[in-house]
Amino acid sequence: MHGLLEMAFVSEIVLQTKIATRASERLQVANDNLDNIEVWGAIQSILVATGNVSKILWPPAKSDKPRGEMLKKILKVKENNLLSERKFRNHFEHYDSRLEDFFRKQSNGGIHYIDLAMNPSLSGHGLGNIHRGYNAFNNTLIYRGDLLDLNELIKALADIHEACKRYGYRS
Template identity: 55%
Template structure:
């Protein structure tokens, strides 16, 4: 690999990984401040940055060869947590999730942006059934309608990819 295009992609991966690291620092700083807006700003920044790296390394069909080439060059395994966009899409396409929810539910309680949702249910360890988006600061996980997503696993994957990019990046 020696083309300018690949080095630009590696530079972008590096930038996005560093954005996610900075957002993770801000997220940790919110744990004692109860600043829900900064918490969700930080979470969104992590998810967007991780999604951008995912789209570079696991692009749509038109650019599949580029993704394969970059992953091979950087030594990134196909089973990397960033290869799946499912959870990020819950947040990126939240408008669609709201529409889908109300097709099947006429009303009731709609709990969103819950903080430490496993403790809000009254039953330790069980998420409230109607929590749409939640963040658990005790184990750094996100919850979306009963599904759990480990932010630490994503941040570790981004850090590993960043380390593989460092020799080739100017950032």
């Protein structure tokens, strides 16, 4: 890979980690202000930025896999890094098809449809019934029973950001 192209990818990774970090900061402020729209906007920004880093390091196209392997090697990112899993980003990015699928499979017309739940573990509803939920007490995200710890996700991004600095990128 050409040196300038390599630096462009590292620069993009740094930008996306900064976007996710700022979104994480906004998420904490939104929690304090009880601003649900900003909470969900910040969560979406975190997931999109994280997904962008993931696609750079674990590209979906077979022809781009060597680039991902090379970048992971120079940044010393392990293959099993939390960012390699894009399940949550996909849940949110493809929410439309997941929603249609849910209602198509419901014999009760979707009577158990609960979305954008705040602190769902406190609501008394089964967590598997929650489409999208956010627990402000432990900073976790839920999607139909799947859990994602946003603290761990931001930590994984911070580690990659530090690797970019060690590589020589000054942010």
